[in-house]
Amino acid sequence: MRLLTDRARSRSELATKLADKGYSEAIANKVLDRLAEVGLIDDAAFAQQWVQSRHTYSGKGKRALAQELKRKGVAQEDAEEALSAISSDDEHARATDLVRRKLRTLPRDLDREKAIRRLVGMLARRGYNSGTAYAVVKAELAGAGNDFDASELD
Numbered sequence: 001m002r003l004l005t006d007r008a009r010s011r012s013e014l015a016t017k018l019a020d021k022g023y024s025e026a027i028a029n030k031v032l033d034r035l036a037e038v039g040l041i042d043d044a045a046f047a048q049q050w051v052q053s054r055h056t057y058s059g060k061g062k063r064a065l066a067q068e069l070k071r072k073g074v075a076q077e078d079a080e081e082a083l084s085a086i087s088s089d090d091e092h093a094r095a096t097d098l099v100r101r102k103l104r105t106l107p108r109d110l111d112r113e114k115a116i117r118r119l120v121g122m123l124a125r126r127g128y129n130s131g132t133a134y135a136v137v138k139a140e141l142a143g144a145g146n147d148f149d150a151s152e153l154d
Contacts, residue, residue, distance in 0.1 A: 010072045043074050046072075046074065047078045050082070051086065060126055061129070062083050091132060092135070096136050098123065099136050116141070
Protein backbone atom coordinates (compact mmCIF):
# COMPACT_ATOMS: atom_id res chain seq x y z
CA MET A 1 0.00 0.00 0.00
CA ARG A 2 2.91 2.33 0.73
CA LEU A 3 4.08 2.03 -2.88
CA LEU A 4 0.71 3.27 -4.11
CA THR A 5 0.94 6.45 -2.04
CA ASP A 6 3.99 7.73 -3.96
CA ARG A 7 2.57 7.32 -7.46
CA ALA A 8 0.37 4.99 -9.45
CA ARG A 9 1.99 1.65 -10.21
CA SER A 10 1.32 -1.06 -12.74
CA ARG A 11 0.21 -4.50 -11.64
CA SER A 12 3.51 -5.92 -12.85
CA GLU A 13 5.55 -3.46 -10.78
CA LEU A 14 3.61 -4.38 -7.65
CA ALA A 15 3.91 -8.10 -8.37
CA THR A 16 7.68 -7.71 -8.67
CA LYS A 17 7.88 -5.81 -5.39
CA LEU A 18 5.79 -8.45 -3.59
CA ALA A 19 8.00 -11.21 -4.99
CA ASP A 20 11.09 -9.31 -3.84
CA LYS A 21 9.61 -9.20 -0.34
CA GLY A 22 9.27 -12.98 -0.37
CA TYR A 23 5.53 -13.39 -0.94
CA SER A 24 4.40 -16.39 -2.95
CA GLU A 25 2.89 -15.85 -6.38
CA ALA A 26 -0.51 -17.13 -5.17
CA ILE A 27 -0.66 -14.65 -2.29
CA ALA A 28 0.59 -11.81 -4.48
CA ASN A 29 -2.05 -12.53 -7.13
CA LYS A 30 -4.78 -12.64 -4.50
CA VAL A 31 -3.69 -9.28 -3.08
CA LEU A 32 -3.32 -7.73 -6.53
CA ASP A 33 -6.74 -9.02 -7.61
CA ARG A 34 -8.28 -7.43 -4.52
CA LEU A 35 -6.49 -4.12 -5.17
CA ALA A 36 -7.73 -4.17 -8.77
CA GLU A 37 -11.24 -5.00 -7.59
CA VAL A 38 -11.38 -1.93 -5.35
CA GLY A 39 -9.84 0.25 -8.06
CA LEU A 40 -6.38 0.83 -6.63
CA ILE A 41 -4.68 -0.89 -9.57
CA ASP A 42 -5.69 -0.05 -13.13
CA ASP A 43 -3.04 -0.53 -15.79
CA ALA A 44 -5.01 1.39 -18.43
CA ALA A 45 -5.38 4.43 -16.16
CA PHE A 46 -1.75 4.09 -15.09
CA ALA A 47 -0.61 4.08 -18.72
CA GLN A 48 -2.66 7.17 -19.56
CA GLN A 49 -1.35 9.05 -16.54
CA TRP A 50 2.24 7.97 -17.22
CA VAL A 51 2.11 9.03 -20.88
CA GLN A 52 0.54 12.40 -20.08
CA SER A 53 3.01 13.16 -17.31
CA ARG A 54 6.18 12.02 -19.06
CA HIS A 55 5.27 13.70 -22.36
CA THR A 56 4.33 17.00 -20.71
CA TYR A 57 7.01 17.31 -18.06
CA SER A 58 9.92 15.22 -19.37
CA GLY A 59 9.41 15.87 -23.07
CA LYS A 60 9.40 12.19 -23.99
CA GLY A 61 8.32 11.10 -27.46
CA LYS A 62 6.03 8.20 -28.26
CA ARG A 63 8.81 5.71 -28.90
CA ALA A 64 10.44 6.33 -25.51
CA LEU A 65 7.08 6.23 -23.75
CA ALA A 66 6.19 2.91 -25.39
CA GLN A 67 9.47 1.43 -24.15
CA GLU A 68 8.91 2.75 -20.63
CA LEU A 69 5.40 1.27 -20.50
CA LYS A 70 6.71 -2.06 -21.73
CA ARG A 71 9.36 -2.07 -18.98
CA LYS A 72 6.63 -1.33 -16.45
CA GLY A 73 4.70 -4.41 -17.60
CA VAL A 74 1.73 -2.59 -19.13
CA ALA A 75 -0.20 -4.63 -21.69
CA GLN A 76 0.31 -3.66 -25.33
CA GLU A 77 -3.37 -2.72 -25.78
CA ASP A 78 -3.33 -0.38 -22.77
CA ALA A 79 -0.07 1.19 -23.91
CA GLU A 80 -1.34 1.78 -27.46
CA GLU A 81 -4.54 3.36 -26.18
CA ALA A 82 -2.60 5.71 -23.88
CA LEU A 83 -0.11 6.62 -26.61
CA SER A 84 -2.94 7.44 -29.03
CA ALA A 85 -3.74 10.43 -26.80
CA ILE A 86 -0.58 12.12 -28.12
CA SER A 87 -1.18 13.48 -31.60
CA SER A 88 1.49 14.26 -34.17
CA ASP A 89 0.82 17.94 -33.53
CA ASP A 90 1.36 17.49 -29.78
CA GLU A 91 4.62 15.67 -30.40
CA HIS A 92 5.78 18.30 -32.91
CA ALA A 93 4.92 21.14 -30.51
CA ARG A 94 6.77 19.51 -27.61
CA ALA A 95 9.83 18.80 -29.80
CA THR A 96 9.81 22.43 -30.97
CA ASP A 97 9.77 23.63 -27.37
CA LEU A 98 12.71 21.35 -26.50
CA VAL A 99 14.75 22.56 -29.48
CA ARG A 100 14.05 26.21 -28.67
CA ARG A 101 15.22 25.73 -25.10
CA LYS A 102 18.35 23.90 -26.24
CA LEU A 103 19.14 26.58 -28.86
CA ARG A 104 19.40 29.17 -26.08
CA THR A 105 22.24 27.23 -24.47
CA LEU A 106 24.23 26.35 -27.59
CA PRO A 107 27.30 28.49 -28.25
CA ARG A 108 26.72 30.94 -31.11
CA ASP A 109 30.01 30.01 -32.76
CA LEU A 110 29.19 26.29 -32.79
CA ASP A 111 29.68 24.57 -36.15
CA ARG A 112 26.37 24.16 -38.00
CA GLU A 113 26.73 20.44 -38.49
CA LYS A 114 27.59 19.92 -34.85
CA ALA A 115 24.56 21.96 -33.76
CA ILE A 116 22.30 19.92 -36.02
CA ARG A 117 23.72 16.65 -34.68
CA ARG A 118 23.28 17.80 -31.09
CA LEU A 119 19.69 18.92 -31.58
CA VAL A 120 18.57 15.90 -33.58
CA GLY A 121 20.40 13.58 -31.18
CA MET A 122 18.73 15.20 -28.19
CA LEU A 123 15.31 14.60 -29.73
CA ALA A 124 16.21 11.04 -30.73
CA ARG A 125 17.28 10.22 -27.17
CA ARG A 126 13.93 11.47 -25.94
CA GLY A 127 12.09 9.14 -28.30
CA TYR A 128 11.14 11.35 -31.23
CA ASN A 129 11.23 9.83 -34.69
CA SER A 130 13.84 11.10 -37.13
CA GLY A 131 11.30 12.76 -39.43
CA THR A 132 9.91 14.88 -36.64
CA ALA A 133 13.37 15.66 -35.28
CA TYR A 134 14.76 16.84 -38.62
CA ALA A 135 11.66 18.86 -39.47
CA VAL A 136 11.66 20.64 -36.12
CA VAL A 137 15.41 21.34 -36.15
CA LYS A 138 15.27 22.63 -39.72
CA ALA A 139 12.35 24.95 -38.94
CA GLU A 140 13.87 26.27 -35.73
CA LEU A 141 17.32 26.87 -37.19
CA ALA A 142 15.77 28.69 -40.14
CA GLY A 143 13.74 30.91 -37.83
CA ALA A 144 16.38 31.38 -35.14
CA GLY A 145 18.15 34.23 -36.89
CA ASN A 146 21.54 33.12 -35.66
CA ASP A 147 24.72 31.82 -37.23
CA PHE A 148 23.24 28.40 -38.01
CA ASP A 149 22.26 27.60 -41.59
CA ALA A 150 19.19 25.36 -41.99
CA SER A 151 20.23 24.44 -45.52
CA GLU A 152 22.56 21.85 -43.96
CA LEU A 153 19.49 19.64 -43.40
CA ASP A 154 18.41 19.53 -47.06
